[in-house]
Every structure is written in structure tokens, then in C-alpha cells.
Amino acid sequence: MNTVIFRTIAPYLSALMMVFSIFVLLRGHNEPGGGFIGGLIAVSAFAIYGIACGVAAVRRSMVVHPMSLAGIGLFIAVLSVLPSYLFGQPPMTSQWLIFDFLGSELKLSTPLVFDIGVYLVVVGAITSIALSLEERDVD
Amino acid sequence: MPFSGVEATFWAMLAPFVAAVLAPMLTQKLKHNAAWVLAAVPALIFVHFLSLVSSVAAGQTHTLGLEWVPTYGVTFSIYLDGLSTLFALLISGIGAFVVLYAGGYLKGHPQQGRFFSFLFLFMGSMLGVVLADNLITLFIFWELTSITSFLLIGFDNLRTASRRSAVQALVVTGSGGMALLAGFLLIGMAGGSMEMSEILASGDVLRDSGLYGAIFILVCLGAFTKSAQFPFHFWLPNAMEAPTPVSAYLHSATMVKAGVYLLMRLNPVLGDTALWTTVLPIFGGLTLLAGVIIGIRQTDLKLMLAYTTVASLGLLVMLTGASNTVAIKGAVLYLVAHSLFKGSLFMMAGTIDHEAGTRDITKLGGLRNAMPITFAAAVLAALSMAGLPPFLGFIAKEILYDGAYGTVGSGYLISLAALCGNILMFALAAAVALKPFMGEKVETPKHAHEGPILLWAGPITLAVSGLLLGLFAAHAGYFFINPMVSAVDGGTYGKELYLIPKHLNMALLMSVLTIALGIFAYLRIDTLRELVGRALTAIGWGPDRGFDQLMDGLVITSDKFIRTVQTGSMVTYMRACFIAVALMLFVPMMTTGNWPTFEGFQNLTFYEWAFVILAVIGLYAVITAKNRVTGIVSLGITGFSVAVIYTLFGAPDLSLTQFMVETLSVVILALVMTRLDLKPKDVRSKEDRVIDGVIAGSVGLGFAMLLMSVVSLPFDATLPEFFTQFSYSIAHGRNLVNVILVDFRGFDTIGEIAVVMVAGLAVLALIRVRAKKAQPKPEVEVMKEVAE
Numbered sequence: 001m002n003t004v005i006f007r008t009i010a011p012y013l014s015a016l017m018m019v020f021s022i023f024v025l026l027r028g029h030n031e032p033g034g035g036f037i038g039g040l041i042a043v044s045a046f047a048i049y050g051i052a053c054g055v056a057a058v059r060r061s062m063v064v065h066p067m068s069l070a071g072i073g074l075f076i077a078v079l080s081v082l083p084s085y086l087f088g089q090p091p092m093t094s095q096w097l098i099f100d101f102l103g104s105e106l107k108l109s110t111p112l113v114f115d116i117g118v119y120l121v122v123v124g125a126i127t128s129i130a131l132s133l134e135e136r137d138v139d
Numbered sequence: 140m141p142f143s144g145v146e147a148t149f150w151a152m153l154a155p156f157v158a159a160v161l162a163p164m165l166t167q168k169l170k171h172n173a174a175w176v177l178a179a180v181p182a183l184i185f186v187h188f189l190s191l192v193s194s195v196a197a198g199q200t201h202t203l204g205l206e207w208v209p210t211y212g213v214t215f216s217i218y219l220d221g222l223s224t225l226f227a228l229l230i231s232g233i234g235a236f237v238v239l240y241a242g243g244y245l246k247g248h249p250q251q252g253r254f255f256s257f258l259f260l261f262m263g264s265m266l267g268v269v270l271a272d273n274l275i276t277l278f279i280f281w282e283l284t285s286i287t288s289f290l291l292i293g294f295d296n297l298r299t300a301s302r303r304s305a306v307q308a309l310v311v312t313g314s315g316g317m318a319l320l321a322g323f324l325l326i327g328m329a330g331g332s333m334e335m336s337e338i339l340a341s342g343d344v345l346r347d348s349g350l351y352g353a354i355f356i357l358v359c360l361g362a363f364t365k366s367a368q369f370p371f372h373f374w375l376p377n378a379m380e381a382p383t384p385v386s387a388y389l390h391s392a393t394m395v396k397a398g399v400y401l402l403m404r405l406n407p408v409l410g411d412t413a414l415w416t417t418v419l420p421i422f423g424g425l426t427l428l429a430g431v432i433i434g435i436r437q438t439d440l441k442l443m444l445a446y447t448t449v450a451s452l453g454l455l456v457m458l459t460g461a462s463n464t465v466a467i468k469g470a471v472l473y474l475v476a477h478s479l480f481k482g483s484l485f486m487m488a489g490t491i492d493h494e495a496g497t498r499d500i501t502k503l504g505g506l507r508n509a510m511p512i513t514f515a516a517a518v519l520a521a522l523s524m525a526g527l528p529p530f531l532g533f534i535a536k537e538i539l540y541d542g543a544y545g546t547v548g549s550g551y552l553i554s555l556a557a558l559c560g561n562i563l564m565f566a567l568a569a570a571v572a573l574k575p576f577m578g579e580k581v582e583t584p585k586h587a588h589e590g591p592i593l594l595w596a597g598p599i600t601l602a603v604s605g606l607l608l609g610l611f612a613a614h615a616g617y618f619f620i621n622p623m624v625s626a627v628d629g630g631t632y633g634k635e636l637y638l639i640p641k642h643l644n645m646a647l648l649m650s651v652l653t654i655a656l657g658i659f660a661y662l663r664i665d666t667l668r669e670l671v672g673r674a675l676t677a678i679g680w681g682p683d684r685g686f687d688q689l690m691d692g693l694v695i696t697s698d699k700f701i702r703t704v705q706t707g708s709m710v711t712y713m714r715a716c717f718i719a720v721a722l723m724l725f726v727p728m729m730t731t732g733n734w735p736t737f738e739g740f741q742n743l744t745f746y747e748w749a750f751v752i753l754a755v756i757g758l759y760a761v762i763t764a765k766n767r768v769t770g771i772v773s774l775g776i777t778g779f780s781v782a783v784i785y786t787l788f789g790a791p792d793l794s795l796t797q798f799m800v801e802t803l804s805v806v807i808l809a810l811v812m813t814r815l816d817l818k819p820k821d822v823r824s825k826e827d828r829v830i831d832g833v834i835a836g837s838v839g840l841g842f843a844m845l846l847m848s849v850v851s852l853p854f855d856a857t858l859p860e861f862f863t864q865f866s867y868s869i870a871h872g873r874n875l876v877n878v879i880l881v882d883f884r885g886f887d888t889i890g891e892i893a894v895v896m897v898a899g900l901a902v903l904a905l906i907r908v909r910a911k912k913a914q915p916k917p918e919v920e921v922m923k924e925v926a927e
Contacts, residue, residue: 024795029872032791034880040799044860047806067903070896075887092885097869107871111881114888116324118881121892126803133810 010052017045026112035115039122046127055135058127066128074119080113115134143199143634145201148217151184151231152270155263162259163252170251174242174593177255181234181262189228196618198625202272202336218272218336221622225471226269228619229478233392234262236597240486244493244595254294258384261287265393269400274323274333281319281365284394285312291389292381298632300752306687311374315364317399322357325350330408335737338408345408349481356415358405359422360616365451365537368399370427373683376433376445383489386441391448391481396474399455403470403627411462419460420549424556431563436665436671440488440498440571442483447567450560451477458539459627461546461553461779468624469539476523476531477621483520484602487513491575497583500570507578510585512595515577519602521572523609525565526653531609536561536653540646558649564658570664618843638658710827715832724841728848735847747787754780766819767812775805793831794878814906 021041028034050058062069084093097108158180165173188444191201205217206344218405241258245251264287266285295303323333329348330338344353360369363405367375378390389395402419429449451473458470490513492498499624507514521531544555565733589595600858660667675681728734757776759913764770823831862875862883870880880888904911 003523028874030874031876032795032876034792034877036880037777037792037795037799040796041805043801044799044806051806052672067899070899074892074896077892081700081889082156083886093573094870094882096767109871111870111872111878111885114885115877117879118888118892121896125895128899130803130810132808132903133807133814 010048014045014049017041017048019047019120025115028115029111029132035118036122039119040126042119042123043126043130047130050131051135055131058131062127066131067126068124070121070124070128073117073122073124077114077115077117077122080117081109083110118121145203145219147187148191148201148203148219149205150596151187152217152263152266153229153258154180154184157267158258158260159263159469166252166255168201171242171246172592172911173252173255174239177242178235178238180259181231181238184231184266185228185235186921188224188231191219191224192228192618193217197223197366197623198622200336200626201429202334204634205273206275212274212723213333214273215276216334217270217274219270220626221619221624222400222403224268225475225619225623226396227266229475230262230265230269230393233388233478233601234258236486237384237388237482238325239490240387240597241382241594242382243591244380244459246591246593246888247501250294251602253386254291254382258388261291261389261394265397265497265855268397274327274335274338277335278316278320278323281314281397282316284389284397285309286314286390288378292378294382294385295380298380304374304377304380308374308378308382309360310690311334311364311371311686314373315361319324319361319366321355325354325357330355331346335404339601340407346412351409352414355409355418358401358409359418362401362456363422364398365401366395367454367530368398368422368451368453369427369429370682372426372429372449373681374412375449376442377683378443378558380443383441383485383492386445387482389484390445391485392478395448395452396478398454399452399459399470399474402456402459403467406459406462406467406627410459413741413815416460416462416546416549419552420457420556423453423455423457423460424553425870426450427457427556427560431560432569432671433675434567435667436675438500438668440491440500440575441485442563443500443567443571444484447480447564448477448554450564451481454539454557454560457556458542461542461549461712463542464628465622466542467627468620469535471536471620471623471627472531473539473551474778479601479605480520480532481518481524483598483605484490484524486594486598486601487517488571490590490598491587492650493594494571494585494590495575500574503575503580503581504585504770505576506583506587508575510576510589512589512599513804516595516598516602517572517605520598522570523602524606525657526561526650529606529609531612531615532604532895533650534609534612534773536650537646540649541644544645554645554649558653560655562656562660564738565653566660566664566667569661571659628652662847714831714834717838721834721837724838724845728844733848735844736851747784750780750783750787754784766807767817767821768819771805771808771812774808775801778804792874800845 011026021038023038024033024041025035025038026033028038039065046058049061059065064072081092083095087093087095092110095110099106144378158177162177165176168177193200195906200214203219204214207213207215237254238258241251241254245254248254261284264280264283268277268284271280272276287306289309293301295301296305326345327333330341330345331351332338333342345354348354364371375390375395379386381390390454395871427450430453431446432447433452434443436444437446455470455474455477458466458473461467488498491503491506494510495503497503519530523530524537525533540554540557544550544559546553608619667731754777757778757780759775760773760776761770764773780795782794782797782801785791785797821828833852862879866875866878870878872882872913
């Protein structure tokens with residue numbers, strides 16, 4: 001499985017999948033996609049990269065421990081609950097910021113922030129499982 | 140909220156918790172002198188409650204409320220009447236001196252800040268218990284006192300004895316707390332309200348309710364465990380493992396009185412029934428006698444005091460159980476007197492221990508010149524404890540004798556128990572206050588001298604308060620005692636309090652008898668000690684041993700249970716789980732007879748059939764796979780076919796997710812396989828294969844049938860219609876699935892991602908367990924071994 005072709009292609013493939021996963025995450029509100037699916041695609045990207053180039057390379061590329069990524073994700077998701085308090089609305093009421101950005105309509109919202117949190121939790125939790133299964137008796 | 144008046148009570152309740160946060164930092168800066176600053180907090184709380192006294196004495200009660208969990212009728216509400224105000228005064232007043240005392244007692248201790256923190260947490264919880272109006276709020280604070288007490292008893296956590304005592308106290312009071320919660324819920328059901336103020340106004344509703352018996356037993360379990368009533372008394376003397384400030388505060392003046400508080404609080408609605416006036420005096424009387432008798436045997440100052448505390452709590456429960464106004468007045472007076480003199484005596488014992496290096500009464504003597512102030516405090520407090528005029532203890536004893544004697548029916552028995560208890564209490568008071576100070580100077584481990592002001596300020600003030608309240612009995616009666624008696628007795632009570640008995644009655648006679656026999660018992664205390672010691676050795680078993688046996692039994696039983704259930708065989712676990720799933724699927728269908736119908740299959744097109752067949756081929760490949768890796772990969776065939784079927788039926792999101800999940804599960808399963816050290820081929824015997832095949836088949840069939848029956852139900856379109864209609868207009872999104880996930884049902888998603896995260900952590904921990912084994916022991920284990 002670990003051929004030269006695979007090892008050469010894998011980093012590019014992973015990078016492409018990462019970009020795609022973010023694309024899927026961001027389009028999620030209107031087209032098929034979202035944080036959960038995007039997160040799973042990103043995990044697959046890391047898995048491919050890990051199989052090809054080893055766990056150490058993946059850990060280096062992630063900079064932080066995947067579990068802290070999941071923690072940050074959960075934190076962000078919970079944070080997105082709070083803005084509604086500022087306006088005296090029930091918790092989690094979504095807040096929207098819609099404006100023109102270089103000629104096209106851009107919508108930023110707390111559900112988007114929430115979805116990014118979901119994405120990070122999925123990426124972090126599942127990658128950390130996969131990585132720790134992949135590496136043997138080190139750490 | 141304003142900082143004065145009744146409303147400020149909220150601030151008073153919050154203040155200890157704030158102090159708990161600030162205490163460690165302050166202590167780091169000011170060392171032990173932080174006590175002076177910190178003591179201001181309870182002092183201010185004391186002043187606040189003192190400012191309310193005059194309105195409460197005039198017969199007013201105050202209720203305040205903040206909504207907490209309105210859905211379940213939980214409010215953060217406060218009820219202020221004579222009972223709660225007096226308790227709050229005791230907690231904050233004695234608390235201030237205990238904080239000062241702790242400053243001197245733990246001077247230079249590296250964890251002093253943490254100690255202050257625990258102490259304030261306790262203070263806040265205890266205030267919460269006595270001020271709470273809502274039963275659930277009361278329960279929460281009640282449990283908090285158990286937890287903070289656990290932390291304080293186990294403060295010296297490197298010693299096995301204090302760890303054991305802490306666990307014991309937590310187990311006993313905690314299980315009582317559980318009973319209490321059940322009792323409170325029943326009160327709520329029977330009385331129709333969770334607010335104490337409304338329940339108290341309900342008159343005979345609880346007494347007439349069919350639940351009365353259950354409520355009574357559960358409330359008593361809660362109160363008896365907390366207030367160390369026989370047979371749960373054993374945890375209190377063991378709690379003396381705690382540093383002395385804790386013993387002085389929690390285990391004499393405040394926490395252990397929470398049970399008495401509860402009984403007194405509920406007396407108007409639960410009291411004065413045959414059950415109440417029988418059970419309470421019996422257990423209270425037994426506790427009183429057991430407490431003084433075991434107390435006589437002790438030579439450790441703190442243990443002697445601890446057992447007299449047990450006895451005093453018994454006396455209070457007994458008098459509350461007598462349920463007549465005079466007895467209750469006696470109980471209230473004694474409660475106040477006891478808090479003052481016992482707090483003072485405990486601190487005195489601690490000071491002796493601190494300065495002389497021992498608190499064994501047989502190794503102490505002649506300290507009167509070396510420690511004059513402590514001696515004075517001890518004598519003043521002991522005079523109140525012995526019940527001599529003109530101290531508050533004397534008035535308390537007069538009235539409690541009067542009340543005990545006047546109890547209808549069991550008056551003689553209660554009086555006799557009170558008399559015996561008080562005689563031995565007198566002897567113990569004399570022994571505690573005189574033995575260490577009088578007689579020849581005895582060589583002590585440390586060169587004894589008077590402690591610093593932090594150590595003697597508390598004992599002397601509390602002891603003098605006992606004297607002052609006695610001297611100004613009429614005022615004390617008007618402002619403090621009568622309002623509390625009215626609250627406990629359920630009516631208004633305005634009798635004046637006298638220091639000098641007005642006429643010769645039975646009570647005075649009993650007092651004289653107490654003093655005479657008490658002096659006699661004190662002179663013979665060594666003989667008595669030996670006698671009791673021999674008797675107890677002869678019995679050889681007590682609830683304390685019983686507790687150990689119970690805990691050991693629990694450990695052995697759970698060990699056996701675990702060994703039976705958790706065999707360590709993965710195959711057994713998986714079979715058990717899947718058999719349970721199969722049963723869950725089939726049993727409802729069998730019992731209700733709702734078998735699904737198979738009509739949906741006719742409408743499938745040929746390409747849909749093609750993917751169904753592909754999925755079945757995948758299954759076949761899994762079963763016939765030559766080795767495990769092939770099997771896992773073949774599983775992917777089925778998974779992907781299902782994903783395609785989702786797409787065909789117009790669920791792109793689901794299908795995308797299915798694709799990703801399928802890919803990742805193949806990868807992760809393959810990785811797990813490499814970790815498990817399995818043989819590449821399946822090595823199960825034929826019988827095993829048949830069993831597993833049947834289980835797998837029935838689970839699969841069960842799920843299929845369940846889904847069919849779900850689909851064949853009439854479709855309720857309310858929710859989908861709502862989502863379709865409002866998805867774009869409210870949530871600005873056209874992808875329904877995503878809008879539901881992140882907006883409409885976002886709260887569920889928070890729960891789900893939290894689960895994902897926790898599951899990830901758990902898996903990570905499980906994987907690492909094996910790697911950890913080879914590494915050296917963690918630090919905690921090593922510390923434990925050193926300590927033992």
C-alpha cells in the first residue's frame with residue numbers, strides 16, 4: 001500500500017481534501033454539507049496523510065494536540081450560545097450579520113460559528129483516536 | 140440589591156463564598172494575620188442579622204425569593220424568622236472567632252489559605268441551610284455542608300486516620316442526605332408546596348396525610364445522621380481528626396446542629412404526634428446516655444468534648460421530641476448555651492494541645508499559672524456547661540428540667556434521662572476545665588505558655604457571652620429566645636425569662652441533685668472511667684466497627700460482582716450487548732403483536748434493486764472473507780451501497796456522511812485490528828460461529844423490522860412542514876438538515892459534540908493504559924505509600 005506514488009500524491013491529496021472540507025463546512029447552510037460532514041472529510045485527509053507519511057508528520061502539521069482542537073471546538077460552539085443574552089433573547093437565538101462584501105452578499109451568523117465548533121470537535125476527537133491507534137507504544 | 144435591610148441577606152449569603160475565593164490570596168500576602176481581615180466577613184454578616192433582630196422579635200417574618208429553576212419549582216428563597224435568625228447569628232458570630240482562632244492555630248501551615256477557603260465555604264453552606272425557604276435549596280446547602288465537612292475533616296490528608304474519618308462522615312451524613320431528599324419530595328407532594336414558609340402555614344395537612352409515616356422516617360434519617368444520633372453517633376468523635384478550629388465550629392456549634400434545626404423547623408407541621416413524641420425522645424435519650432457514658436471513659440480532651448456534644452445533641456432531640464412549649468424553650472436555650480460554651484471549650488482544648496503538646500488529660504496539670512486567660516475561659520465555659528448560676532447554661536437547665544418533667548405521659552422517663560445525662564455532663568465539664576489547670580505542675584512535651592491573642596480571643600469572648608446572656612436573661616429572652624421558641628412551637632410565645640427561679644419547684648430540686656451528684660461523680664471520675672472502659676471492652680463491638688464491616692462487605696460484594704459480570708472476555712461482552720439489543724427489538728413486537736408489513740418493496744426500480752443486491756454481496760464477502768482485513772474492507776462495500784441508496788432517495792447530506800463514516804470506520808477498524816494482536820484468520824469453533832451467526836442475524840432482522848414498522852406508521856408532517864416553511868425565512872438557510880443541526884435543534888447538537896469529545900477522550904485514555912503500565916508510578920501513589 002505504501003508505494004512511492006501514494007507517498008508522493010498523499011500530501012497534495014490531503015491538502016486538497018482539507019480545502020474541500022472547509023468548502024463543505026462553509027456551504028453547509030444552503031447546500032449539502034456542514035460541520036459534521038466537513039469534519040469527517042478533514043479526518044479522512046489526516047488519515048491519508050498519516051498512512052502515507054507517518055503519525056509524526058500529521059502531529060507536526062496539526063501544531064496543537066488534536067484533543068485540544070476538539071476542546072477549542074466545543075468552547076467555540078458554547079460561546080456561540082452567548083450573544084443572544086446580550087439582546088435579552090432566549091439562549092441560542094441565532095444572530096445574523098448580513099452585509100455587502102466586494103459586491104456579493106455575505107452572511108455571518110452565530111450558527112456558522114457553532115458549525116465551525118462542530119467541525120473542530122469532530123476533527124479533533126476522531127483524528128486523535130485514529131492517530132493514537134496508528135502509533136505504537138510511543139508517546 | 141441594597142446593602143442594608145432584609146434584602147441585604149442575599150449579600151450576607153454570598154459573602155462567605157466570595158471570602159472563600161479571596162482567602163488563599165490574602166493568606167499568601169498577610170500570612171496568618173489574614174485572619175483579622177477575613178474575620179470581618181462573618182462579623183459583618185453577624186451585624187446584618189443583629190440589625191434584623193428587633194423586627195423579628197416583634198413577631199415579623201420575612202420571605203425573599205429569586206427564581207432559580209422555575210420549571211421544577213426550585214427558587215432561591217430565604218425565610219427569616221426567630222429560628223433562622225438565631226441560627227444565623229450563631230453561625231456568623233462563632234464563625235468570626237473561629238476564623239481568628241484558625242489564624243493562630245494553623246500559623247505557618249503551608250495550606251492555611253486553603254483551610255480558610257474550606258472554612259468559608261462551609262460557613263456559606265451552613266447559612267444557606269438555616270436561611271433557605273425552598274426545600275430543594277435547603278437540601279443543596281445541606282449536602283454542601285457534608286461535602287465541606289469532608290474536606291475539613293480530611294484536611295490533614297496524608298494521615299490514614301483523617302482520611303478514614305472524612306470518608307466516614309461523608310458516607311453517614313451523605314446517605315442521610317439522600318433520605319432527606321426523598322423526605323422533602325414527599326413533603327412537597329403531600330403539602331403541595333416546596334416553600335418552607337407555605338408548608339409551615341399549612342397546619343395539619345402533613346400530619347393527616349397518608350405519607351406522614353414515610354416523611355417522618357426519612358426526615359429523621361436525615362436529621363439523625365447529621366446530628367450524630369444513636370446509632371449514627373460514631374462519625375462525630377472520629378471527626379475530631381480535623382484541626383481544632385473545625386471541631387470547634389462544625390462539630391460542636393454549627394453543622395451537627397443542622398439536624399436539630401431541621402427537627403425544630405418541622406416541629407410545627409410534623410410534631411406532636413404519637414410517632415414523634417415516642418421515637419425522638421427514645422433516640423435522643425439513648426444518644427444522651429451513650430454520649431456521656433462513653434465520654435467518661437475518654438482521656439483525650441477533644442474526645443471528651445466530642446462525646447458530650449453527642450450527648451447534648453441527644454438532649455436537644457429528646458426535648459424537641461417532647462413537643463411541649465416549655466421543653467422546646469429549654470431546648471432553644473440549651474442550644475444557644477451549648478454553642479457558646481462548647482465552641483469555647485473546644486478552642487481551649489486546642490490551645491492546650493498547641494501550647495503544651497498534648498491533650499491527654501492524664502498528662503496535663505498545673506497549667507493555671509502558665510495559661511491564665513485560657514484557664515479563665517475554660518472555667519467560665521465549664522460553669523455554663525455544668526449549669527451553675529448565673530450562666531445561660533443554668534437557665535437552660537432549669538427550663539429544660541421543667542419541660543421534661545411536665546411532658547405528658549413520659550415525663551418521668553425523660554426527666555430521669557435528662558438528670559443522669561446532666562450529672563455526668565457536670566462531671567465531664569469539671570474534668571475538662573479543672574484537670575489540665577489545677578494540681579501539681581506536670582511536665583508536658585512542650586514548654587507550656589499562654590498562646591497569642593488569636594488563640595484566646597475566641598474562647599474568652601464566647602465564654603463571657605454565656606455569662607452576659609445569663610445575667611441579662613430578660614433581654615436575651617425577648618430578643619433571641621422567645622422569637623425562636625415561637626417559630627419552633629408554631630405559635631407566639633411571650634413568657635419572660637428569669638435568672639433567679641421564682642419559686643421552689645421540681646426543676647430546682649433536680650438542679651440541686653445534678654450539682655451534688657455531679658461533684659460526687661467528678662471526684663470519682665477515675666474509677667468511673669475504669670468501670671466504663673471495662674464494660675465497653677466486654678461488649679467489644681460498636682457502630683464504628685460496624686461501619687468498617689459494612690464498608691468491607693460493600694467492597695467484597697462489589698469485587699465479587701465485578702468478577703462475575705466483568706470477565707474480561709470481549710466475546711462475552713459483545714454477545715451480551717447484542718442479545719440485549721435483539722431482545723429490545725423483538726420483545727415489544729411480540730407482546731403487542733404489531734408485526735410490520737412488507738408492502739414498500741414492490742415500488743423499487745431496477746437500479747435501486749441493483750444496489751440492494753450489491754449490499755448483500757458485500758455481506759457475503761464479509762462472511763466468506765479469507766482473513767480479517769479482507770473482511771473489514773468488504774464491509775465497506777455494503778456501507779457504500781447503502782450510501783448510494785440514500786442518494787437515490789434524495790438525502791445527499793446523509794449519504795455524504797455515510798460515505799465518510801464508512802471510509803473512516805474501515806480505516807479505524809483496520810488500525811484497531813493491528814493493535815489487538817489477533818490471528819489473521821477467524822479461529823472460532825463451529826458452535827461459536829452458529830451462535831454468533833444467530834445473534835447477528837436476529838439483530839439485523841430486528842432492526843429491519845423495526846424500521847419497517849416505523850415507516851408504515853401514518854406520517855405526521857407537522858415538523859417537516861414547519862422546518863420547510865421557516866428554514867429560509869427564520870434561519871436563512873436552504874439546507875434543512877444543517878439548519879436543524881445548528882439552529883432549530885442546536886442545543887441537542889451541543890450535547891452530541893460534547894459526547895463525541897468525551898468519547899474521544901475515553902478512547903484515548905483506553906489506548907494509553909497499556910503504554911502507561913511500563914512507566915514508573917505516578918507521584919500520588921508514591922506519596923500515599925510514604926504516608927502509610
